[in-house]
Amino acid sequence: xxxxxxxxxxxxxxxxxxxxxxxxxxxxxxxxxxxxxxxxxxxxxxxxxxxxxxxxxxxxxxxxxxxxxxxxxxxxxxxxxxxxxxxxxxxxxxxxxxxxxxxxxxxxxxxxxxxxxxxxxxxxxxxxxxxxxxxxxxxxxxxxxxxxxxxxxxxxxxxxxxxxxxxxxxxxxxxxxxxxxxxxxxxxxxxxxxxxxxxxxxxxxxxxxxxxxxxxxxxxxxxxxxxxxxxxxxxxxxxxxxxxxxxxxxxxxxxxxxxxxxxxxxxxxxxxxxxxxxxxxxxxxxxxxxxxxxxxxxxxxxxxxxxxxxxxxxxxxxxxxxxxxxxxxxxxxxxxxxxxxxxxxxxxxxxxxxxxxxxxxxxxxxxxxxxxxxxxxxxxxxxxxx
Ligand SMILES: *Cc1c(COP(=O)(O)O)cnc(C)c1O
Numbered sequence: 175x176x177x178x179x180x181x182x183x184x185x186x187x188x189x190x191x192x193x194x195x196x197x198x199x200x201x202x203x204x205x206x207x208x209x210x211x212x213x214x215x216x217x218x219x220x221x222x223x224x225x226x227x228x229x230x231x232x233x234x235x236x237x238x239x240x241x242x243x244x245x246x247x248x249x250x251x252x253x254x255x256x257x258x259x260x261x262x263x264x265x266x267x268x269x270x271x272x273x274x275x276x277x278x279x280x281x282x283x284x285x286x287x288x289x290x291x292x293x294x295x296x297x298x299x300x301x302x303x304x305x306x307x308x309x310x311x312x313x314x315x316x317x318x319x320x321x322x323x324x325x326x327x328x329x330x331x332x333x334x335x336x337x338x339x340x341x342x343x344x345x346x347x348x349x350x351x352x353x354x355x356x357x358x359x360x361x362x363x364x365x366x367x368x369x370x371x372x373x374x375x376x377x378x379x380x381x382x383x384x385x386x387x388x389x390x391x392x393x394x395x396x397x398x399x400x401x402x403x404x405x406x407x408x409x410x411x412x413x414x415x416x417x418x419x420x421x422x423x424x425x426x427x428x429x430x431x432x433x434x435x436x437x438x439x440x441x442x443x444x445x446x447x448x449x450x451x452x453x454x455x456x457x458x459x460x461x462x463x464x465x466x467x468x469x470x471x472x473x474x475x476x477x478x479x480x481x482x483x484x485x486x487x488x489x490x491x492x493x494x495x496x497x498x499x500x501x502x503x504x505x506x507x508x509x510x511x512x513x514x515x516x517x518x519x520x521x522x523x524x525x526x527x528x529x530x531x532x533x534x535x536x537x538x539x540x541x542x543x544x545x546x547x548x549x550x551x552x553x554x555x556x557x558x559x560x
Contacts, residue, residue: 177503178510180476181506181507182510182514184476184478184552185514185516188516188552188553189516191469191557192555192557196515197515198516199517199553199555200392200518200519200551200553200555201392201393201492201493201553201554203392203396204458204555204556204558205450206454207450207453207454208449208450208453209450212228212446212447212449213446213447216228216442216443216446222443223441223442223443224419224439224440224441224442226441226445226446227442228446228448228449229247229439229440229442229445231445231449232247232402232445232452233247233402235452236387236404236452239369239370239452240377240380240385240404241376241377242377242379242380242385242406243408244405244406244410245402245403245404246405246414247402247439247440248400248403248418248439249399249400249437249438249439249440249441250390250399250400250401251386251389251390251393251400252282252388253401253418253436254366254388254401254403254438255280255283255362255366255386255401256283256287256436257403257414257417257418257436258362258384259284259286259287259289260417261410261414262384262410263333263334263360264284264289265287265288265289265333266287266289267288267289267330268289268290268330268331268333269290269291269292269325269328269330269332269333269535270284270287270289270290270291270332270335270336271308271311271332271334271336271359272292272294272335272336272337273294273302273336273525273542274293274295274525274526274531274536275338275340275521275522275525275545276364276522277338277366278525278528279366279388280364281528281531285530289334290330291531291534292325292332292535292536293524293535293536293539293542294308294311294537295536295540295542296340296345296541296545297346300340300343300344300345300346300487301340301341301345301495301545302338302340302343302347303337303338303345303346303350304346304541305345305346305349305353307537308350308353309353310537312353312357316332318357318358321358323357323358323359325535332359333360334359335350335359335361335382336363337350337361337363337364338363338364339363339364339365339371340367341367341481341491341494341495342367342368342371342394342489342490342491342493343371343483343484343491344372344373344378344483344487344488344489346484347363347373347378348374351381351382354382360382360383360384361381361384362383362385362386363379363380363382363384363385364386365379365385365386365387366386366388366393366401367388367394367492368489368492369387369394369395369455369490370394370456370459371489371490372487372488373484373487373488374486374487383407383410384403385404385405386401386402387402387403387404388400388401389402389444389448389451394455394459394490394492394556395455395458397440397444397445397447397448400440400444400445400448401440402440417438418435418436418438419438420435420436420437421435422435459491461556462492462554465554465557466482466489466491469494469552470482473496478496478498480495481495492554493552493554494551494552494554495550495552496549496550496552497549497550498550499548500547500548501548504547507550508520508550511552516552517553518550518551518552518553519550519551520546520550520551521545521549521550521551524539524542524543526539
């Protein structure tokens with residue numbers, strides 16, 4: 175079959191899934207609930223900035239949804255990651271184990287703390303950190319000194335581990351959590367893409383000391399811009415809330431501060447939007463999982479690998495993903511589909527190839543490279559069935 179004929183079949187199928195669209199975007203937000211009502215209510219209340227009822231309500235909803243004791247609202251997912259790393263104790267000159275296969279925000283947030291990332295390969299089934307590769311790295315390169323993990327070659331302390339649930343597909347988080355415990359490494363999940371995704375019935379982001387979410391406009395749910403940290407540790411939650419609000423000491427009128435703080439708190443206006451969106455999380459995820467099911471059937475027939483959740487996981491299928499045969503076919507597919515107004519996207523350039531991170535240690539990253547060459551994300555928006 176000529177390759178363009180095969181690509182046209184894909185374009186035709188995607189069009190059947192979004193019949194009312196001429197240009198089909200990768201992921202667009204959908205506001206069909208209480209969004210207008212709550213945003214107008216926030217405006218009428220005059221509490222549009224970083225204090226307001228919706229910010230508190232948002233935190234309660236996030237804690238409840240993720241099964242965590244505490245949630246702290248932030249201005250975006252990147253600041254949530256930065257803050258989670260800070261309160262976990264990551265410092266200048268230390269190292270953080272993470273993925274080269276991730277969105278730049280993960281590696282940037284690590285850099286903000288003055289620490290440097292070490293890149294562990296991903297698993298070809300989950301697209302997230304491989305527990306086996308993590309174990310290999312720990313056994314080969316890490317030693318415990320007075321209970322603290324140190325990198326044998328760089329002599330630096332390993333201050334945290336940040337796996338990422340790629341495209342909303344839960345990674346092998348239970349095994350990773352066990353390894354982190356064994357090696358006394360704080361676990362911070364980058365769950366920015368996996369709101370509504372579960373591993374063995376437990377919400378992603380709730381397996382480590384801290385979990386981080388994003389409410390950017392292209393994610394499953396959006397607050398315009400926003401993020402959240404979840405944790406069961408009251409001290410970490412209190413410190414995160416304090417540091418995201420300029421570390422201002424509570425007082426009726428005095429301005430006093432006891433840390434270099436940050437202006438990282440989510441505004442109430444955004445939280446109003448977030449609360450309305452969170453009310454629809456279950457129906458959005460159901461809708462996305464149905465689309466993923468239809469994609470899966472179609473691509474089986476085309477003999478194009480479609481990335482599925484692990485049997486023990488329940489993914490939100492934030493961005494659906496397929497694998498082409500090689501980089502050349504990937505590029506042809508991207509050109510063809512985008513020319514035909516079906517938006518598709520390659521995955522991120524691996525972090526270790528970016529000038530800022532070329533000196534960072536990694537474990538070979540064979541699977542990451544294989545996936546970078548072949549993976550394409552296809553249109554995944556929640557469809558408006560109303
Ligand atoms: C979106 C995203 C972030 C950052 O979220 P923002 O809200 O855009 O700052 C972090 N990590 C990953 C993996 C993401 O996809």
